[in-house]
Amino acid sequence: MTPDQLGAAVRAAVAAAVEAGELAVEVPAEVAVERPRSKDHGDYATNVALKLAKAAGRPPREVAEVVAARLRAADGVAAVDVAGPGFLNVRLAEEALGRVAVEVVAAGAGYGRNDALAGTAVNVEFVSANPTGPIHVGGVRWAAVGDALARLLEASGARVTREYYVNDAGVQIDRFAASLLAAAKGEPTPEDGYAGAYVGEWAQRVLEREPDLLERADALERFRVLGLQVALEEIRGALSSFGVDFDVWFSELSLKGSGAVERALDRLREQGHVYESDGAVWLRTTDFGDDKDRVLVKSDGSGTYFLSDAAYYVDKRERGFDVCLYMLGADHHGYVRRLQALAACAGDDPEKNIEVLIGQLVNVLKDGEPVRMSKRAGNILTLEDVVELTGADAARYTLARSSTDSTLDLDVDLVTRQTSENPVFYVQYAATRAASILRGAAELGIAEPDPAEVDVSLLAHPIEGELLKALAEFPHVVATAAQLREPHRVARYLEEKVAKGAQRWFDEKVECRVLPRGDDPVEPVHVARLLLWRATRTVLENGLRLLGVSAPERM
RNA sequence: GCCCCCGUAGCUCAGGGGAUAGAGCACUGCCCUCCGGAGGCAGGGGCGCAGGUUCGAAUCCUGCCGGGGGCACCA
Numbered sequence: 001m002t003p004d005q006l007g008a009a010v011r012a013a014v015a016a017a018v019e020a021g022e023l024a025v026e027v028p029a030e031v032a033v034e035r036p037r038s039k040d041h042g043d044y045a046t047n048v049a050l051k052l053a054k055a056a057g058r059p060p061r062e063v064a065e066v067v068a069a070r071l072r073a074a075d076g077v078a079a080v081d082v083a084g085p086g087f088l089n090v091r092l093a094e095e096a097l098g099r100v101a102v103e104v105v106a107a108g109a110g111y112g113r114n115d116a117l118a119g120t121a122v123n124v125e126f127v128s129a130n131p132t133g134p135i136h137v138g139g140v141r142w143a144a145v146g147d148a149l150a151r152l153l154e155a156s157g158a159r160v161t162r163e164y165y166v167n168d169a170g171v172q173i174d175r176f177a178a179s180l181l182a183a184a185k186g187e188p189t190p191e192d193g194y195a196g197a198y199v200g201e202w203a204q205r206v207l208e209r210e211p212d213l214l215e216r217a218d219a220l221e222r223f224r225v226l227g228l229q230v231a232l233e234e235i236r237g238a239l240s241s242f243g244v245d246f247d248v249w250f251s252e253l254s255l256k257g258s259g260a261v262e263r264a265l266d267r268l269r270e271q272g273h274v275y276e277s278d279g280a281v282w283l284r285t286t287d288f289g290d291d292k293d294r295v296l297v298k299s300d301g302s303g304t305y306f307l308s309d310a311a312y313y314v315d316k317r318e319r320g321f322d323v324c325l326y327m328l329g330a331d332h333h334g335y336v337r338r339l340q341a342l343a344a345c346a347g348d349d350p351e352k353n354i355e356v357l358i359g360q361l362v363n364v365l366k367d368g369e370p371v372r373m374s375k376r377a378g379n380i381l382t383l384e385d386v387v388e389l390t391g392a393d394a395a396r397y398t399l400a401r402s403s404t405d406s407t408l409d410l411d412v413d414l415v416t417r418q419t420s421e422n423p424v425f426y427v428q429y430a431a432t433r434a435a436s437i438l439r440g441a442a443e444l445g446i447a448e449p450d451p452a453e454v455d456v457s458l459l460a461h462p463i464e465g466e467l468l469k470a471l472a473e474f475p476h477v478v479a480t481a482a483q484l485r486e487p488h489r490v491a492r493y494l495e496e497k498v499a500k501g502a503q504r505w506f507d508e509k510v511e512c513r514v515l516p517r518g519d520d521p522v523e524p525v526h527v528a529r530l531l532l533w534r535a536t537r538t539v540l541e542n543g544l545r546l547l548g549v550s551a552p553e554r555m
Numbered sequence: 556g557c558c559c560c561c562g563u564a565g566c567u568c569a570g571g572g573g574a575u576a577g578a579g580c581a582c583u584g585c586c587c588u589c590c591g592g593a594g595g596c597a598g599g600g601g602c603g604c605a606g607g608u609u610c611g612a613a614u615c616c617u618g619c620c621g622g623g624g625g626c627a628c629c630a
Contacts, residue, residue, distance in 0.1 A: 279628095298628045363623090402569090411567085
């Protein structure tokens, strides 16, 4: 029985009590069921009585007794105690716990999914680094977290589009083109130009396409066009080898040709938040909490970057997305309010249609010293560098296992060391161990059982119970992580609950052995444990998949 | 000056109002040594400070202190 299933039973108990006139409250839409820290407090606990006491006008413990009386009759519940200020501590029947393993194996790759976002189209825009150089380590964090979040939203039933906004319209592209041209000619980097070693390499790639380029009058323009192509190929390839594939590469430049800018201006005017002042066209974002109004069209007639933002947002909504998710670095936090105000100015609900997530920066440490990252200076740590140092799995896991609210110290030396100090190895190793045992069973000729025919009440060891409860939490972890946009919750759960539980169980080599020794016969308990190992492997696979990390058969 | 994030164990970090605040690394002592020793168990040590809300605060609110990032008719 999972926490959510028990929650439903608790609600039913409350509803029955209300029906019988024992409680005068509204049945809550959701009740919190969690695993108590102390083993003395049963398998699961709920604070429902504490929450209902005020509305019921009665002491919490009294409410608890009423609910407990009903809950004791629920299927799979062995005992219910009222404890402390009014907690309900529930002990499950062994069989009810064992059924978790059956459910997990029966659901397979689908275990953990939910349909909370069914019918919702979500646009997840992330990375979107300037196409003037390789993806640097800050972008790598978003690649790892953004893709994991996209996977989580999909696991919650959403229709997700991964989108990369290509800033191909600004003066930085002029500088980029000029830098490539200078490098191709063997001239020094122009002032404000890009100076990394990659500039020379990419300039060569452009020349390979059009060898006579340097003699042509439109050389600079060609370097702009072809340089952008080379940059995008590089970026796309690097991200793809990182396991991140975007559905849409959206060109900022294309907004101008498509009429999207005009449509956005029309829509904003219709909503009545556009005005002219000092010869410029402004959007009155202060109507919706921004600290100042923003210019859309400058007094010289050209559009601002914010105008592109507006056109891009309106375009996304026109493409049918219910939720437009933006993942930005901390250096863009000032955009949050104006983007939300923009959505409101367009007549949308800034609480629903737009979400801006801010991720703190990554500090890269090497030899205990911070590594300065700068595209302009060229001393950069790129996505490829990180993958080369750690492997894609370790990098993705490490970057996705911390809250994006925290600045992350990525210690190159530590991540380079491929030891158990890196948590991904711990989790992957548990998955590998599960695979190894399943393989061993196959080699002994023990077939994996039909889940429905296993006597799961044989999984009676306390450590087996702990592991079963850990597996039962997975759907709730997935739903919560998706709802809060916090993929790191999945990683922490895998580490602390599943991998840990599996390792502890494995260590009970005498009492919880899976494979019979020597010529010992295969008994039902062995089969039941085999099922639990399969369930464990399934949750580790499903969880790692959500993070874009592999679950190897062997390491 | 204003805005955003952070402050939890020696270090790196979890903790979406609940019971005795958790992991990993490091340190100390054990266990398994024949399903993979890349493992397990135990111990020491912690919520920046001050108020407030609440039956209950690491969590929510206010102020202060400390660290990081940011303010544009740049892109």
